[in-house]
Amino acid sequence: MEPHENTGHPRRWAILGVLVVSLLVVVLDNTILNVALRTLADPVHGLGASQGELEWSINSYTLVFAGLLFTFGVLGDRNGRRRFLLIGLALFGLASLLSAYAQSPAQLIAARALMGVGGAAIMPVTLSIISNVFDPRERARAIGIWAGAVGLAVAIGPILGGALLESFWWGSVFLINVPVVTIGLVLVAVLVPESRDPHPGRVDLLGVLLSVVGLVALTYGIIDGGEHGFGRPTVWAAIVGGLAVLAWFIAHERGSDHPSLDVRLFRVPRFAAPVAIVGLVFFAAMGVLFFSSFYLQLVRGYSPLETGLLFLPFAGAQLVFAPRSAAMVRRYGGKAVAVVGLTLTSVALGAFAVVDETTPIWIVLLFYFLQGVGMANIMPPATESIMSALPREKAGVGSAVSNTIRQIGSALGVAVLGSVLSASYRANIATAVDALPASARDAATESISGAYAAAAQLGPAGPRLVAAANESYVSAMHWAAGLAAAVAALGILVVLRWIPGRAAGPSAAPAVGGRELAGTA
Template sequence: MQPSENTGHPRRWAILGVLVISLLVVVLDNTILNVALRTLADPVHGLGASQGELEWSINSYTLVFAGLLFTFGVLGDRAGRRRMLVIGLALFGLASLLSAYAQNPVQLIAARALMGVGGAAIMPATLSIISNVFDPRERGRAIGIWAGAVGLAVAIGPVLGGVLLEHYWWGSVFLINVPVVALGVLLVALLVPESRDPDPGRVDVFGVLLSVVGLVALTYGIIDGGEHGFGRPLVWVSIVGGVAVLAGFVLHERRSSHPSLDVRLFRVPRFAAPVAMIGLVFFAAMGVMFFSSFYLQLVRGYSPLETGLLFLPFAVAQLAFAPRSATMVRRYGARSVSVVGLVLTSVALAAFAFVDAATPIWVVLVAFFLQGVGMANIMPPATESIMSALPREKAGVGSAVSNTIRQVAAALGVAVIGSVLAAGYRSGIEPALAELPPAAGAAAGESIAGAYAAAGQLEPAGPQLVAAANDSFVSAMHLSATLAALVAAAGILVALRWMPGRSTAGGSSPIGEPELAGAAPGQRQ
């Protein structure tokens, strides 16, 4: 029997290249920001941002991004995915300009939130277009290349950020997005075909509001508690209120005739398992990435450029292994590849529980490389499993779910692991603050960056304060890394229990209404 004709678009590989550029601008910005956190905390050369403000500079983007992904996925299905991609790129470029010229941390947080709106329009459109222009037989390879582009951005971002910070002011790390956006808009207009869902859904405005309010309230409580302590009622009102609003969101989605998120999908294991894996891995990995920049630049004394170069092993591993993961899945099955990736990632994150100020730097480089190899063998099979579980015309739903979970998990990872880090640091540094002037003690007690800034004004007591801050930070980092490794390791259990093996890979049909109706109580009319 002859194989059926390839149903992909004639220019599909050129289109994939354009989508990679569009994806680069989103990922590039976040990887550059990781290197810039130390500079943004500097009151002289940056904005003097506190640790909580730094966490919000990351999470204002990710939470808005996550909250609007489903809405923009539906709007793209209805109005046209190419159109939504161009709009998203334009918004992202405008927000980058505003971020570059922010005068204080609050303005930066607001501009980053607008950037999240643009990112939410870009990301689901890229995966939806891939699913529409590629034949299902080539989709796994295309998604592997798409995921490899994340590795490329991770490679470029920290090094580029380091170069910019050493030669220009901190705003240049955002301004660099503008030419990439301009190139992306031009190429999208020239090469990418328009596509729509023949049966688009309706926008669930109330559901979107519930999800954004719930996520922001929950994250605010976690970050504020980590920065100022969990003993205040406001913190728990925010956390409990956020959880309650998110529970209301789930109930609303179950009853809605046009949900932004069909929660019944999560009761189907072949859809829910890869989503859970992505969430656990990004929760753990982004939390570790947040504190590793401070470890390298402060505890180890590396410059922003040197720090960017030290992140290269992670990026190189992503570039080398992500495009090959589809072949590995065909040979060994999604379950085996995912488990190996999760084990490597867990080991790499656990390594940070054992490094200190004197650990040979090659140990850190090996840990970054193992993490890159691990994540390169998790994301492509997980994403392909999610996309293949849905009909081709509903690709926007799959991409939105995948990216929403990733962004929500990343935001919560930065918030939770950052809060554990802040609480551990405060506890460790407290004895060293007793003899300091009140202003210096307050700054040093807030974060390690604050301690370094205070030490510069405290001769001859400065070196002792730096040493105490380093010890406190490393101890807190060990606790945070242990938590991250345990979270990533939980993904191993998910993969072993629910991911398909070699015999079932690619052998199941997309989820249909009968399966959804059987998976959840009741049927939506």
């Protein structure tokens, strides 16, 4: 075949459009949920969810998603990527209906877990299909557009969620997924060709079980400790037990001839370094987005729709800059682009450590914009590096690992930063609620949402409790933001140590291909 011939599918750009629609439904749901958190915490207009239950409403989805991505990437490669995309969309639509009509936080958490099953079937096959229908010379551009679609969903989600909450009940933020899923099902059935790995691996059921159990136990311990204190043996049993199960998982994967995650891949810097960066960035960013939603709606008094609009600079920056990141990498090298992106992200996240109740809102918007620019110049080159480190027929492995680490980072970021925030908030507000009745004291100590609900019942004493809660929450936010910035900054060290500069050519890619990946599932 002549070098100038394009090996891509004739309908590859239309197929990319269909995949973008499928991807939108996964990302849209989580960004919508950010502006609905305060409403879900409201005992009158929502479900009266506690801080821990709100964290679980996010993490039940992300942990199931992360745990099943390994297996579903393999099953999609084995049984047909188009088929799994259709199954995933159908499950996601059903789980959205169940979430919309949940009658308690527990029901919502369970429905969100089912939504994670659908998302795990959708996400890896979108990147796998891209890698198989596009010529390698066009793949970076296609992945840039794919990443830009994530930015589009991030932009649409909060605004759409806010608009829905202004006019309808909280369940509408989940019900909106149904028409998107319906459109996606039709377009996938009509346009997307079926594809499979010609040499698929076996399914590692024990590895999947260990990864899910370990991650859920670890996250449960972190969230429960943050909500109720780390002085109880059950908390540390969950944390230590989760870590032990994850260590077992790693040992099992190293010895398996059909691992769900081939840990040998992490010996290759071109693969391991960008995976680590993805995890660190999403750990920091998703934790900050979680607590900043409460800051905007409670401390600053913005409505859900206004809050959604305030997230627009973050999303808009990704929309504009993500598609251009591939050209930046070609011009300046992946190391330089990633360092600049991580530096901007770290600065933007750390800036929340100086934000208070009276900070001009345009300054907060500037921080969101800088964070969006930074992440736009991290994710596409990192994803392309991960995918190009593998042969095309093993694309499912690359997408599964990339998205798994992203979801794990997001879940642990919400759990860890949420726990830091909760523990600091409780310590800060303790003296201000000593004189309150027991029920009001317990509610105010649990979360800032509880403090606002209690203040509404206290009459003249209410404004003093609101002021104390705001001050306590902002102080706690400063600690969480500082930790988030430090985690993101750690990514800079990873880039400087392991990401190759401009001189590195594509010759590194075959190092993990061929027979070396023969056991990869």
